[in-house]
Amino acid sequence: MAKHPRDRFDEVPADLHRVGAHRAEARRGRGWVVFAWCALAVGVLVGAGVVYLGVANDSFQFVSPTSDETAEAGSGTPSDGASDGAGDDATDDTAAPTTPAETVAPADPASVDPDVTTITVLNGTTTSGLAGRASLALAETGWTVAGQGNADGTVATTVVYYADEADEGVALGVARDLGTTTVELSDAFPDSSVTAVLGADYTP
Template identity: 45%
Template sequence: MTTRYPRDRFDDVADGPRVGAHRGAQRRGRGWIAFAWAALATGVIVAIGVGALALLNGTYSFDSAGSPSASASASASASAKPSASASSPASQAPAAATPADQGATTLVVLNGTSTTGLAAKGSAALTAAGWKVTSTGDAGTTGTTATIVYYQQAAQATLAQGIAKSLGTTAVQQSAAFPNADISVVLGADYAG
């Protein structure tokens, strides 16, 4: 079906210069193509920005699943003593690390009780024992009954045991609950200082 338009001066063909130009009907759907390209470009720019921010904040790591993270390898390379080998008997527990083995490992002491100044007491005790405490503060809860030393990576277990020994406790646990430090001490009501 063709549409008839009223005759006008542009319909007359003359041998002289062109008088006007014919415009065809606009194709449908061209707006969606431009919108799709704009959406794709926006998505790519947002993804690059999020990735860059995550790399700058250190929340992404490009290590393979079996290799240690950068903090674990830094603390392992800074360690003067070799770690327990796989050939040691399973019944023999590895010895607790000493403050000299700490290297670049970050250590945070948190007060898990309502007792004021408990984190400062724990930090002073660890500093006196030779450990380098990165910071102190309050834990998210105040009802903690037992003192627990949390560590991020399996390679930090001996350091956590050494820190726990310095505090007079044996409770150590691997956990990702405290992502801002390699080792986090949560002092409970059982800590006398």
């Protein structure tokens, strides 16, 4: 065996009785930690295996818990409001239709018998001779004016009055040719079938 020269590592104090290396004391409980991790790993593997086998054999079915409720709601009976609405529609369908009121058209002067239907023109303004000029204008359009004169007072709007409902068309025709649209059923002028009272708005 080869001999080496002595160095500082060979100079060990005589009172040092150390032999070999000293290690720290092992911690307690480390074995339980390792065991717990092993048990957890085994549990995860077993659970994964069970799920895999169940899916492979169609043992698990993933169904939404609200699917049945939705189907029941869709196939349910209609609400009271819907029923009432249907009843109202049925009632409306069976109701008798309303007949609109007939619109009376202005009469044509040629269709009016002046011996039966008389026309009078009254001046309801302060303009002298206005009734005569209006009567002339009506005559030019084919109307026969039986009389003319002055109204009891002045008015702002020209109105054609008719004493009988049968003469409404004549009143509308006279009003049209006088440039107005206002006609009124009235018994204020019983001596004439149709009476036109000229107002301040009338322009010959």
